[in-house]
Amino acid sequence: MAEITRLIHEYLRHDKKFPHVWCPGCGIGIMLGALIRAIDKTGYSKDDIVLVSGIGCTGRLPVYVDFNTLHTTHGRALTFATGIKLAKPRLKVIVIMGDGDAVAIGGNHFIHAARRNIDLTAIIVNNNVYGMTGGQYSPTTPYGMKSTTTIYSNVEHAFNISELAVTAGAVFVGRGTVYHAKLLDSLMEKAFAKVGFSVVEIISHCHTQFGRLNRMGTAVEMMQWQRDHSVTVEKAAQMKAEELKDKFKIGVLVDRELPAYQDEYEKVRKWAKGTEKR
Amino acid sequence: MKEGKTGIEVSIAASIAAKLARVEVVAAYPITPQTHIVEHLSELVANGELDASYVNVESEHSAMSACCGASAAGARTFTSTSAQGMELMHEILFIASAMRFPIVMAAVNRALSSPLSIWGDHSDVMAARDTGWIMLFCENGQEVVDSIIMAFKIAEDRRVLLPVMVNLDGFSLSHVIEPIEFPSQEKVDAFLPPYDPLYTLHPDKPVTMGAYGMPELYTEAKYAQEMALIDSKKVVIEVMDDFGKRFGRSYKPVETYNTEKADTVFIALGSINENIKTAIDMLKEEGREVGLIHLRLFRPFPSDELIAALKGVKRVAVIERAMPGGAMNSPLFNEISSLVHSNSMGIQLNNYIVGLGGRDVNPEDFHGIIDDMLSPEAKKETPKEEKNYRVIGVRG
Ligand SMILES: Cc1ncc(C[n+]2csc(CCOP(=O)(O)OP(=O)(O)O)c2C)c(N)n1
Ligand code: SF4
Ligand SMILES: [Mg+2]
Numbered sequence: 001m002a003e004i005t006r007l008i009h010e011y012l013r014h015d016k017k018f019p020h021v022w023c024p025g026c027g028i029g030i031m032l033g034a035l036i037r038a039i040d041k042t043g044y045s046k047d048d049i050v051l052v053s054g055i056g057c058t059g060r061l062p063v064y065v066d067f068n069t070l071h072t073t074h075g076r077a078l079t080f081a082t083g084i085k086l087a088k089p090r091l092k093v094i095v096i097m098g099d100g101d102a103v104a105i106g107g108n109h110f111i112h113a114a115r116r117n118i119d120l121t122a123i124i125v126n127n128n129v130y131g132m133t134g135g136q137y138s139p140t141t142p143y144g145m146k147s148t149t150t151i152y153s154n155v156e157h158a159f160n161i162s163e164l165a166v167t168a169g170a171v172f173v174g175r176g177t178v179y180h181a182k183l184l185d186s187l188m189e190k191a192f193a194k195v196g197f198s199v200v201e202i203i204s205h206c207h208t209q210f211g212r213l214n215r216m217g218t219a220v221e222m223m224q225w226q227r228d229h230s231v232t233v234e235k236a237a238q239m240k241a242e243e244l245k246d247k248f249k250i251g252v253l254v255d256r257e258l259p260a261y262q263d264e265y266e267k268v269r270k271w272a273k274g275t276e277k278r
Numbered sequence: 279m280k281e282g283k284t285g286i287e288v289s290i291a292a293s294i295a296a297k298l299a300r301v302e303v304v305a306a307y308p309i310t311p312q313t314h315i316v317e318h319l320s321e322l323v324a325n326g327e328l329d330a331s332y333v334n335v336e337s338e339h340s341a342m343s344a345c346c347g348a349s350a351a352g353a354r355t356f357t358s359t360s361a362q363g364m365e366l367m368h369e370i371l372f373i374a375s376a377m378r379f380p381i382v383m384a385a386v387n388r389a390l391s392s393p394l395s396i397w398g399d400h401s402d403v404m405a406a407r408d409t410g411w412i413m414l415f416c417e418n419g420q421e422v423v424d425s426i427i428m429a430f431k432i433a434e435d436r437r438v439l440l441p442v443m444v445n446l447d448g449f450s451l452s453h454v455i456e457p458i459e460f461p462s463q464e465k466v467d468a469f470l471p472p473y474d475p476l477y478t479l480h481p482d483k484p485v486t487m488g489a490y491g492m493p494e495l496y497t498e499a500k501y502a503q504e505m506a507l508i509d510s511k512k513v514v515i516e517v518m519d520d521f522g523k524r525f526g527r528s529y530k531p532v533e534t535y536n537t538e539k540a541d542t543v544f545i546a547l548g549s550i551n552e553n554i555k556t557a558i559d560m561l562k563e564e565g566r567e568v569g570l571i572h573l574r575l576f577r578p579f580p581s582d583e584l585i586a587a588l589k590g591v592k593r594v595a596v597i598e599r600a601m602p603g604g605a606m607n608s609p610l611f612n613e614i615s616s617l618v619h620s621n622s623m624g625i626q627l628n629n630y631i632v633g634l635g636g637r638d639v640n641p642e643d644f645h646g647i648i649d650d651m652l653s654p655e656a657k658k659e660t661p662k663e664e665k666n667y668r669v670i671g672v673r674g
Contacts, residue, residue: 105337
């Protein structure tokens with residue numbers, strides 16, 4: 001059996017949930033492929049994986065895959081996931097969010113999960129808009145761009161999701177694009193292997209809403225835009241600030257060791273019980 | 279806007295109504311099926327057609343909070359939401375009413391998760407019914423436009439100073455195109471003068487809002503608020519009458535349809551009333567006389583008007599689009615039951631839950647309800663089971 005066929009049979013609930021809701025050409029499908037390949041590589045059994053999502057086009061993803069899945073409410077995926085992790089620390093809990101989920105309505109949870117360094121992997125599809133509800137502005141809509149609620153021009157400045165995660169304390173932060181599918185595989189594998197709060201930001205396109213409003217062309221053209229505006233972390237280190245002006249970095253942005261929430265908590269318990277000395 | 283009727287999507291019409299009311303601040307977060315209202319408003323503000331500030335906040339909790347701030351600073355304030363969004367606002371809904379902010383919100387009614395549903399029912403507003411807001415329900419698009427304009431006049435009246443929620447059903451009303459007549463700006467301006475707040479945050483005359491209410495004061499504060507809400511009915515009626523005189527479309531808190539000859543009536547909220555009227559007309563053709571009592575005002579509850587409407591009625595089918603959540607009956611039924619029993623009216627009351635999560639309700643369903651009410655089983659005073667209502671069309 002071809003590898004791709006095996007993966008499809010193994011991981012997709014193709015008999016129940018297809019056709020999917022995504023527009024033809026949407027980047028979320030590419031991200032789903034990377035996710036499945038990365039999980040397959042880790043060797044986790046399907047039953048040990050929990051996918052938790054919020055609401056949105058991205059949030060629909062867990063419906064299609066054969067893991068434990070929890071489709072929560074818009075913005076609350078990380079908090080549901082925190083509960084799961086506390087109750088069943090053995091499970092690998094992966095949280096799938098859109099940019100709206102992660103840094104608009106759920107922004108508070110995002111910075112606090114990172115600060116707490118709880119052992120979760122957050123996968124964020126950043127398509128610069130609220131795709132599902134019709135292309136309204138999100139906190140990642142770039143300044144000066146259009147959305148259905150900033151129909152002439154957005155006057156606010158966008159969050160840089162990865163930098164936010166770094167500053168808030170995530171131990172692993174990687175950024176990729178759906179153009180760079182292979183990079184996504186490797187970023188996800190690394191994130192899954194990390195203990196603590198890990199983040200993979202995926203720059204994607206919503207050609208149906210954001211692309212159309214901003215005349216950015218087809219899905220393919222928007223992926224070419226991703227190719228032309230991204231620079232690897234390694235290459236960026238050799239470039240001048242001037243050359244990096246309209247570029248964003250892809251690759252591993254942070255990979256650091258910090259004690260994870262559960263381990264710290266266990267330590268305190270032992271001290272409190274007196275079974276271990278401080 | 280041209281004279282006469284325009285075919286227009288009701289959501290767009292709702293945003294035009296807010297514009298005609300010259301709202302000054304709009305804070306909103308998008309959620310289906312409310313999106314077209316706020317998208318259109320954001321456009322009207324951005325292109326200068328509406329001289330207001332619009333902010334795309336990061337959640338509904340922030341939307342209602344920002345509305346409270348704007349209202350505290352003396353601005354005429356508008357927002358809109360649905361379902362989960364209304365639940366996320368819940369905390370601040372109480373703040374808006376208790377701080378007496380005359381905010382107007384178009385609530386595009388939708389089912390609550392889970393299971394996830396974007397379709398219409400009344401579970402969102404019913405979960406917010408006791409937040410101290412005045413609540414109007416609309417049957418059609420024209421009523422949505424007129425109600426939004428009236429809502430500001432009611433809310434800002436010095437005798438009221440309370441927020442008003444204008445409820446319109448998601449999709450079945452928000453997304454349909456209806457012929458709607460827009461009043462002229464001059465006429466709306468004459469009807470609705472600029473908002474003149476009683477108290478506002480102003481550097482020249484500082485006030486404290488939302489201060490601590492110690493046990494010796496809290497009850498009085500809440501009592502005063504409750505009295506203002508109850509007394510607001512007078513103003514609602516006054517405003518509806520005034521609107522009728524000026525614009526030729528008159529409304530009442532409670533209205534009836536075909537009740538003259540009928541001793542069996544439906545009572546319902548929202549756009550389903552149009553379906554019920556169709557069913558009533560069909561029943562009439564079969565020689566059966568059934569009526570409708572249509573509640574346009576839900577909070578404050580229009581008891582006197584309902585008592586008057588219920589004169590001579592023997593049977594009432596209370597139709598509701600929300601689950602009772604463990605109560606004996608659905609919320610509207612409980613209110614009517616309390617009214618009927620405390621006034622010893624001796625009316626047979628039956629409770630029917632319909633149209634949850636966008637489920638279609640057909641004229642045949644209403645025929646079935648009438649047959650059910652006339653069955654010997656339905657007349658029994660006490661229910662056999664704990665469940666004192668029927669869910670129409672439920673499987674399993
Ligand atoms: C409390 C609440 N408010 C609003 C919504 C409506 N809503 C559903 S998805 C969504 C935005 C989705 O945007 P994003 O998270 O970026 O995901 P995308 O669709 O772009 O993948 C919104 C506003 C909701 N479901 N719940
Ligand atoms: S609306 Fe945008 S984000 Fe949603 S499926 Fe279509 S292209 Fe993808
Ligand atoms: Mg998005």
